[in-house]
Amino acid sequence: MQLLxxxxxxxxxxxxxxxxxxxxxxxxxxxxxxxxxGKRMRPALVCLCSKVVSEHFKSEGRALQTIPSAIWSLASIxxxxxxxxxxxxxxxxxxxxxxxxxxxxxxxxNAASVLVGDFLYSRAFQMMVELExxxxxxxxxxxTNVIAEGEVLQLMxxxxxxxxxxxxxxxxxxxxxxxxxxxxxxxxxxxxADASLVEALAAYGRHLGxxxxxxxxxxxxxxxxxxxxKQLGDDLREGKPTLPLITLMRDGSPQxxxxxxxxxxxxxxxxxxALLALVRAxxxxxxxxxxxxxxxxxxxxALAPLADSVFKTHLIDLASFVVTRRH
Numbered sequence: 001m002q003l004l005x006x007x008x009x010x011x012x013x014x015x016x017x018x019x020x021x022x023x024x025x026x027x028x029x030x031x032x033x034x035x036x037x038g039k040r041m042r043p044a045l046v047c048l049c050s051k052v053v054s055e056h057f058k059s060e061g062r063a064l065q066t067i068p069s070a071i072w073s074l075a076s077i078x079x080x081x082x083x084x085x086x087x088x089x090x091x092x093x094x095x096x097x098x099x100x101x102x103x104x105x106x107x108x109x110n111a112a113s114v115l116v117g118d119f120l121y122s123r124a125f126q127m128m129v130e131l132e133x134x135x136x137x138x139x140x141x142x143x144t145n146v147i148a149e150g151e152v153l154q155l156m157x158x159x160x161x162x163x164x165x166x167x168x169x170x171x172x173x174x175x176x177x178x179x180x181x182x183x184x185x186x187x188x189x190x191x192x193a194d195a196s197l198v199e200a201l202a203a204y205g206r207h208l209g210x211x212x213x214x215x216x217x218x219x220x221x222x223x224x225x226x227x228x229x230k231q232l233g234d235d236l237r238e239g240k241p242t243l244p245l246i247t248l249m250r251d252g253s254p255q256x257x258x259x260x261x262x263x264x265x266x267x268x269x270x271x272x273x274a275l276l277a278l279v280r281a282x283x284x285x286x287x288x289x290x291x292x293x294x295x296x297x298x299x300x301x302a303l304a305p306l307a308d309s310v311f312k313t314h315l316i317d318l319a320s321f322v323v324t325r326r327h
Contacts (some may be wrong), residue, residue, distance in 0.1 A: 003048075003310075003311075003314065004044055004047050004048060007047040007068070007071070007072065007075075008040060008043070008044060008047065010068070010072045011040075011043050011047065011072050011075045011076055011079070013072075014072050014073060014075075014076040015034060015076045015079060015080075018076060018080075018123060018127065019031060019034070019123075021119070025108070025112060025116070026116055026119050028108075029087075029104050029108050029112055029113065029116040030083070030116050030119070030120060032104055032107070032108075033083055033086060033087060033098075033103075033104045034079065034083050036098070036101055037101075040079065041212075042075075042078045042079060042082050042179055042180065042183045043075035043076065043078055043079045043183070044075075045180065045183040045184050045205065045208075046071060046074050046075040046078060046183050046184075046186055046187060047071060047072075047075055048311055048314060048315060048318075049183070049184045049185075049186075049187045049188070049201055049315070050064070050066065050071045050187035050191075051309075051311040052187075052201070052306055052309065052311045052312050052315060053187045053188050053191050053193055053197070053201075054191075055307055055309035055311055055312070056193075056197065056306050056307040056309075057191070057193075058307075059307035060307075064191045065191065065192075066187065066190050066191045070131060070190060071187060071190075073127055073130070073131060074131070074136070074186050074187070074190065075183075076127065077124045077127050077128060077140065078140075078179060078182065078183045078186075080120045080121070080123055080124040080127075081120070081121065081124050081140070081143070081144060081147070081179060082179060083117075083120055084117040084118070084120040084121045084124070085117075085147060085151070085175075085179075086098070087104055087105070087113045087114065087116060087117035087120070088113075088114060088117045088151070089151070090103040090104065090105050090106075090113065091105050091110045091113050091114055092151070092155065093234075093238055095234070104116070121144065124140070124144075125140075128140055128141075131190070133189075133190055135189050135190070136186060136189055136190050139182050139185065139186060139189055140182060140186075143178050143179055143181070143182040146174050146178045147174065147175060147178055147179060149174050150171055150172075150173075150174025150175025150176070150178070151175060153167075153170060153171045153174060153175070154171045154175055154240070157171060157240070157241060158238065158239050158240055159239035159264055159265055159266075159267065160241065160264065161241065161249065161260065161261040161264040161265055163241040163246060164246065164250075165243065165246055165247075165250075168241065168242065168243055168246055169210070172209075172210050172213045172214070173206065173209075173210060175213075176209050176210070176212065176213040177205070177206045177207075177208075177209030177210045177212075177213065178206075178209070179209070180205040180206065180208050180209025180212065181202045181203075181205040181206040181209065182202075182205070183205055184201040184202060184204050184205030184208070185198050185199075185201040185202040185205060187201075188201050196305060197305065197306070200302050200303065200304075200305045200306060201302075201306075203298075203299075203302035204299045204300075204302040204303055204315065204319075205299075206299075207295045207296070207298040207299035207302060207319075208295075208296070208299040208318070208319055208322060210292075210295045211292045211293075211295035211296040211299065211319065211322050211323055212322050214243060214288060214291055214292040214295065215289070215292045215322060215323055215325065217235065217242035217243055217244065217288065218243075218244065218285060218288045218289055218292065219326070219327070220232060220233065220234060220235045220236075220242065220244075221233070221244045221276055221279050221280065221285060222280060222285050223326065223327065224326060224327070232276060233272040233273075233275075233276055236263060236267060236270060236272050236275060236276070237267055237270070237272060238267060239263075239264050239265070239266075239267035241264050243284075243287070243288045243291060244279050244284045244285055244288050245260050245263070245264065245279065245284070247282075247283075247284035247287045247288060248260050248278070248279055248282050248284040249261065251282070251283065251284070251287075252282055252284075256278060256282065259275065259278060260275070263275050289323065292322075292323045293323050296319040296320065296322055296323045297319075299319040300316050300319050300320075303315060303316065
């Protein structure tokens, strides 16, 4: 997003500076995953929402007092937390490929990945303290805790064919949407905005993050492996009951339901290609996309209390992009 180019360049500078460690392997592993070509969506949301808040304050005849360096620090903090979850996720999932590259655990080993993930969490909390804002610390501490609970919930759901849509969405709201929510509301929190404005941006982030993850799960069945940088059907291979499978399990024929149940319970013996074809031939992918579109529409609606600006328009457009992306 060209509009945010100067801010994102500054955020990258903060990230590089705060990754420095006397332990060479820490820098090596962290640098490998952070600068591996990710979307930087969460730090971009911090920067974009700070501009939305600033424009809203201007419409009310006041100024946002937050200095840019504080926003850049917040953006770096959320990227460190996100990267730590990726490092831990890949170990738990035994993943070997992310963004068309080998995962950090595949190169450096599980122990190094877990420990560097811990370093990123602790560095994020050091940076939070430096901001000297208890409300900001409260938001980020809660988000980090909820994300960890989401990881455990997802682990509990693996290979459980009785997971329903509600349990699936709970994992998403904890594991993915919570950091989106924090990223969007933090500029309002540090800027001492009214509670209604904080909640409007939090709701936007919550629904945006939910839509984002639902489409990720849709892409695992209907994406382009080359564009995505990973093979399709990874969730199937791990026995994860995501919305396409849950929908087919609920609405499919008895034979289809039996095949889905067997695939979730014993993923190691699943004919992945056959089940991918079964999901694509059903209405499960249409239902999944519609669920993402509903979340995106709720994200856009949540922005209603905010003053109109070019930055608010970008948030609205981003919600539309999230459900049409191909990787």
